[in-house]
Amino acid sequence: MASTELDLPAASRAAPVRWRLPGTGWRLVSPLALLALWQLASSTGLLPERLLAAPSAVAATALDLVSSGTLPEALAVSLGRVAAGFSVGAVAGVGLALVAGLSRAGEYAVDPPMQMLRALPLFGLIPLFILWFGIGETPKVTLLALGVAFPLYLNTFAGIRGVDAKLAEVAEVLRLSRGELIRHVVLPGALPQVLVGLRQSLGVGWLVLIVAEQVNADSGLGYMINDAREFLRTDVIVVGLLVYCALGLVTDWLVRLLERRALAWRRGLLG
Amino acid sequence: MATRAARLSAEPAAGQAATVRGLTRSFGDRRVLGGIDLDIARGEFVALLGRSGSGKSTLLRVLAGLDREARGEIGVDAAVAVSFQEPRLVPWKRVLANVALGLRGHDPVGRARAALAEVGLTKHLNAWPLTLSGGEAQRVSLARALVREPALLLLDEPFGALDALTRISMHRLVLDLWERHRPGILLVTHDVDEALLLADRVLVLDEGRIAHESAVPLARPRHRDHHDLVALRAGLLRRLGVDPEETA
Numbered sequence: 001m002a003s004t005e006l007d008l009p010a011a012s013r014a015a016p017v018r019w020r021l022p023g024t025g026w027r028l029v030s031p032l033a034l035l036a037l038w039q040l041a042s043s044t045g046l047l048p049e050r051l052l053a054a055p056s057a058v059a060a061t062a063l064d065l066v067s068s069g070t071l072p073e074a075l076a077v078s079l080g081r082v083a084a085g086f087s088v089g090a091v092a093g094v095g096l097a098l099v100a101g102l103s104r105a106g107e108y109a110v111d112p113p114m115q116m117l118r119a120l121p122l123f124g125l126i127p128l129f130i131l132w133f134g135i136g137e138t139p140k141v142t143l144l145a146l147g148v149a150f151p152l153y154l155n156t157f158a159g160i161r162g163v164d165a166k167l168a169e170v171a172e173v174l175r176l177s178r179g180e181l182i183r184h185v186v187l188p189g190a191l192p193q194v195l196v197g198l199r200q201s202l203g204v205g206w207l208v209l210i211v212a213e214q215v216n217a218d219s220g221l222g223y224m225i226n227d228a229r230e231f232l233r234t235d236v237i238v239v240g241l242l243v244y245c246a247l248g249l250v251t252d253w254l255v256r257l258l259e260r261r262a263l264a265w266r267r268g269l270l271g
Numbered sequence: 272m273a274t275r276a277a278r279l280s281a282e283p284a285a286g287q288a289a290t291v292r293g294l295t296r297s298f299g300d301r302r303v304l305g306g307i308d309l310d311i312a313r314g315e316f317v318a319l320l321g322r323s324g325s326g327k328s329t330l331l332r333v334l335a336g337l338d339r340e341a342r343g344e345i346g347v348d349a350a351v352a353v354s355f356q357e358p359r360l361v362p363w364k365r366v367l368a369n370v371a372l373g374l375r376g377h378d379p380v381g382r383a384r385a386a387l388a389e390v391g392l393t394k395h396l397n398a399w400p401l402t403l404s405g406g407e408a409q410r411v412s413l414a415r416a417l418v419r420e421p422a423l424l425l426l427d428e429p430f431g432a433l434d435a436l437t438r439i440s441m442h443r444l445v446l447d448l449w450e451r452h453r454p455g456i457l458l459v460t461h462d463v464d465e466a467l468l469l470a471d472r473v474l475v476l477d478e479g480r481i482a483h484e485s486a487v488p489l490a491r492p493r494h495r496d497h498h499d500l501v502a503l504r505a506g507l508l509r510r511l512g513v514d515p516e517e518t519a
Contacts (some may be wrong), residue, residue: 166359169337173353174373174415184372188363265363265399 053235058242061235070224075243077220078209081137082247085144086205092145093152093201094194100153101160101190102182111157118150123211130216140212147208148201155197159190192266195259202251210244283346288313288423288455289334294343296329296479303329304341305479313348313422314453318466321476322511327459330476331427334457348455352421356428358412360400367396370415386418387411389451390444406437410444417448424454430465442468446491463507467500468493475510483510 035055041047042054049057065071100110122143129139163186171181213222221240228236283290287310294307303326311317321327333341335353360369371383387396390410400408409429416424426445430438446469449456460466466473467487475483485503487493493500505515 166355166357167361170355170359170361171373172337173335173351174419176373180373184364185361188361191363263363265401 049234050232051234053233053238057235058238061233062239062242065224065236065239071239071243074219074221074224074240078213078222079247081140081212081220082144082205082209084137085141085208086148086202088141089145089148089201089205090152090198093149093197094156096149097153097156097160101157102186114150114153118154122147122208126212126215135216140209140215140217143212144205144208147204151200151204152194152197155193155200156190159193159197160186162193163189192259192263195255195262198258199252199255202255203248206244206248206251283348284310286313287311287346288315288348289351289457290344290346291334292344294330294333294341294345296326296333296338296341303479304333307343307479307481309474309481311423311455311457313455316449316456316458316469316471318458318460318470318473319476320460320463320466320473320507320511323461325476326479327476328427331425331457331459334423335425348422350420350422351425352416352419352423352454353425353427354409354412354416354429356431358400358405358408360403360408360411360415362400364400365396366392366398366400366403366411369400369411370418372415374418382418383414386414389417389448390414404437405433406441409433409441413445413448417452417454420452421454424449424456426456426458428460429458430462431460438465443492445469463504463511464495466507467503468495473503473507475507477510483507 038047038052039055042049042052042057047054053061062071096110096114099106100114101107125146126139126143129142133139133142167185167189168181171185176184210222213220214226217223217226221243225237225240228234228240289309289311291307291309294304294309295302296304307330309330319327319330329338329341331353332338333345334347335351336347360366361372364372367380367383367387370386371379374383376382384393384396387393390413392407392410392414395403395407395411400411403411412429429445430441433441442465445456456470458466458469469491470487473485473487474481477483485507487500487503489497489499508515
């Protein structure tokens with residue numbers, strides 16, 4: 001069966017992850033079945049390679065791309081972009097949410113412009129960014145930072161404002177300073193919502209990366225995919241897409257891991 | 272000694288844990304507290320009875336410094352601690368950290384540990400609050416209040432949500448802790464028996480005023496069937512607008 005001999009990046013990255021989580025192995029069954037169907041369709045000629053390469057061909061290409069260094073290089077470039085954009089966006093999103101969440105004045109100053117900017121179509125900004133920043137790394141990283149900042153801002157702000165007022169009273173009765181209140185009550189109380197925001201923003205981040213890399217890039221995963229299109233290499237395109245998938249899965253898993261550790265106090269979360 | 276809360280606040284009179292004169296509190300047009308005079312001596316156990324809506328929780332919140340809109344002369348010892356009806360433990364802090372939270376001075380963790388030992392929770396130091404039973408959580412809340420060595424301990428219906436058996440053991444625990452540490456206590460409750468079993472003095476709050484006051488000059492532990500208590504209970508129930516014959 002193709003599904004067992006395949007060494008798709010998605011599978012190889014996701015599998016050890018899931019095996020560590022008891023009971024989630026069942027979740028692999030239907031994706032593997034779909035993969036088998038796909039292989040079957042390709043082998044019988046139902047699905048021409050011009051439209052979509054067979055899983056086995058994709059796997060072989062993936063190995064080639066890895067051993068030739070093409071994929072690792074492209075991956076490194078893309079990861080660098082995401083890391084830069086995510087860092088800037090996360091610091092901005094969480095920082096602004098702290099300003100808005102921890103005081104009324106901050107809310108009035110920060111929240112209205114954030115709500116207005118949020119309404120802007122992110123990808124509609126690309127032409128402006130190209131005019132402002134050219135076609136180098138800056139517009140890509142800026143777009144990423146913006147995409148990441150909003151989900152984190154909204155969720156962190158909501159999380160801070162959603163902290164139980166009764167616990168704030170406890171803090172007052174226990175004579176906590178404002179700093180202690182924020183550190184011991186407000187931030188940990190907002191954390192579950194912040195982590196929801198983190199997952200959303202990572203999802204948006206990968207999406208923005210893909211779009212930004214399609215626009216104009218001379219390196220990275222997006223470039224690898226675009227280049228493959230010129231030569232009708234659907235196998236390379238699929239490898240690129242699977243790498244994007246795997247990256248999304250890995251970061252999502254990392255956040256979930258973080259959630260399980262940071263939110264261990266929530267009874268029932270650990271199952 | 273710093274003062275807490277309200278307008279025109281002052282320190283409590285000498286020997287008192289709290290001194291309140293002419294306390295009023297309105298929410299919009301509704302006057303919830305209409306001129307309260309109240310003294311709680313150091314080491315005195317006072318119970319405050321009242322039907323729901325009588326303003327008893329409002330009074331406790333004023334004394335706790337959680338209500339800054341109240342008016343009147345309000346003197347409360349700076350060392351005031353509160354235990355609420357819901358234990359209000361910080362769910363993301365383990366039991367020991369909850370008790371040590373905000374604790375100043377020498378060895379906060381050691382003192383928190385000792386306080387938890389006093390309420391019999393040595394085994395649960397590292398438990399998450401959400402894994403505790405109602406009685407256990409309430410004991411943590413008591414330990415968190417007591418570890419601050421309060422001159423005034425405010426208890427806002429702390430046993431209201433507990434089952435009857437747990438409540439009995441909590442009554443013993445509170446008496447035990449009170450006898451050992453001797454804080455002034457204001458226990459807000461709607462349970463007449465609870466007030467009579469525990470307090471030196473029982474106040475009845477009605478329509479924002481202290482409508483009645485009974486001393487309970489009986490040695491502890493008290494038995495609810497003691498004939499003096501039976502007579503006091505009947506009187507208090509009548510004050511609360513309940514026919515004692517019907518509840519018997």
